[in-house]
Amino acid sequence: MILRSAISLFTCSCLINMACASSTSVGLVMTSGEVQVDGSSVRGNAAIFSGNLVSSGDRSSSLQFADGTSAMMKPGTKIVVYRERSELKQGIALQRGVDKHPMLADGLKISGATPNAVALVGVKDASHIEVAAQEGEAAVWTASGNLIARVEPGKTLSFEIKEAAAGAPENGVKITGILRPHYLLTDELTNVTYQLRGPDLEPLIGASIQVTGTVLAGNSVSTAPQLIAVSSAMRLNPLMAMAADGQQPGAAPAGQGPLFDKSSIVFLVVVAIGGTLLGLGASGAFSSSPSPVTPTTP
Numbered sequence: 001m002i003l004r005s006a007i008s009l010f011t012c013s014c015l016i017n018m019a020c021a022s023s024t025s026v027g028l029v030m031t032s033g034e035v036q037v038d039g040s041s042v043r044g045n046a047a048i049f050s051g052n053l054v055s056s057g058d059r060s061s062s063l064q065f066a067d068g069t070s071a072m073m074k075p076g077t078k079i080v081v082y083r084e085r086s087e088l089k090q091g092i093a094l095q096r097g098v099d100k101h102p103m104l105a106d107g108l109k110i111s112g113a114t115p116n117a118v119a120l121v122g123v124k125d126a127s128h129i130e131v132a133a134q135e136g137e138a139a140v141w142t143a144s145g146n147l148i149a150r151v152e153p154g155k156t157l158s159f160e161i162k163e164a165a166a167g168a169p170e171n172g173v174k175i176t177g178i179l180r181p182h183y184l185l186t187d188e189l190t191n192v193t194y195q196l197r198g199p200d201l202e203p204l205i206g207a208s209i210q211v212t213g214t215v216l217a218g219n220s221v222s223t224a225p226q227l228i229a230v231s232s233a234m235r236l237n238p239l240m241a242m243a244a245d246g247q248q249p250g251a252a253p254a255g256q257g258p259l260f261d262k263s264s265i266v267f268l269v270v271v272a273i274g275g276t277l278l279g280l281g282a283s284g285a286f287s288s289s290p291s292p293v294t295p296t297t298p
Contacts, residue, residue: 026050026083027066033059050082056091069097085109092122092278098138105129106161107262108269113137113150122277130275132156146171146215147226148257148269149190157190158275164259164268171215173228174256176236179204184225185211189255190271198230208236215258 025047029035035042036055048054054063056073063071063081073079077091086095087104095103098119099112106129110119117136123129131138131151138151140159151157164172175187175194183196183205196211211234216227257269 024049025066026081028064029054029061030064031056031059031061033057033061035061048081052081053089054079054081065101067097067100069095069101071095071101071103088121088123090123092120094118094120094134099136106159107143107260107267108148108159108161109141109143111139111141113139119151120278122275124277127161128158128277129161130156130158130278132275132278142258142260142269143262144171144260146258146260147192149271150192152191156273156275156278158272158277159257160270160272161262161267162270164266168259168266168268169214170259170261170266172212172259173215174210174212175228176208176210176255178208179206181205185209187255189273190257193225194228195225196228196230196233198233201230201233204233204235210234210236 027048028045029037029042029048030045031043033043034057036057037046037048037052048063054061054073055078056075058075060075061073063073063079063086065071066083071079071086072094074092077093078089079093080087080089085102085104093103095101096118097112097116098110099115099117102109102111103119103121104110105121105123106126108129110121110131112119114136117138118134119138120132120134121129131140131149133151133153133155135153137153139147140149140151140157141147149157149159175185175190177185177188179185179196179201183201184193185196186193196213197216198213211228211230212232213228213230216229255271257271259266259268261267
């Protein structure tokens with residue numbers, strides 16, 4: 001009887017602990033105005049839980065996460081919060097500590113390439129996002145783990161996601177840069193370094209070339225260069241290099257990141273320098289300083 005009671009007490013304790021764990025908040029939302037959490041209006045501050053949809057009102061709001069990172073939401077921004085990441089659905093958000101707390105947007109993952117990185121991310125629609133690195137360096141990955149861009153401090157890159165042409169290979173890529181020893185090439189637009197594999201590369205070392213091929217491996221935790229199986233490599237003269245980067249009067253340079261699978265359809269990521277959505281934020285109008293709102297017990 002005593003053993004049965006002990007077992008019952010242990011089982012009850014486990015169930016209570018599981019319930020408490022499932023209800024643990026992932027942070028706090030704070031605002032001087034009003035926000036909505038899963039459609040319910042909140043003023044001041046409130047606890048947020050994994051899977052909550054937080055929608056900022058007509059004022060900027062702040063998210064303080066349990067992992068010590070924080071995010072600022074511009075008015076009209078919508079974010080689904082989780083313990084180890086966030087998903088930006090609409091608007092503009094500035095994530096502090098994006099190396100610890102990545103942000104997802106339109107199927108891409110934005111993280112930090114350096115410690116304590118601060119990234120400004122904007123979702124224009126389901127096919128266009130912009131990423132600006134305000135402090136440190138931001139990294140942009142596909143869902144399959146391919147690094148497609150390293151955004152340097154003070155710079156902004158825009159990403160267009162569109163369906164690839166029929167028959168296009170998954171993880172196909174087109175890059176431009178100077179081929180270095182060991183067949184290393186850093187793409188001039190995305191700042192990502194690749195190692196090339198293919199025939200007849202030795203004579204091209206030291207030259208500016210344009211390469212098309214397939215990314216062989218992607219690893220979101222590895223710092224080693226991604227491997228590319230080269231299908232073609234073309235030597236460029238200066239004028240051809242400018243044309244390859246899409247540099248035309250009045251137009252921003254554009255390049256191709258890897259193809260990736262999104263809902264069983266192969267999509268192409270087109271990368272370009274700059275963007276209009278984050279223009280003010282990238283120039284400092286959207287401050288990266290913490291929210292002035294003082295938290296109170298929810």
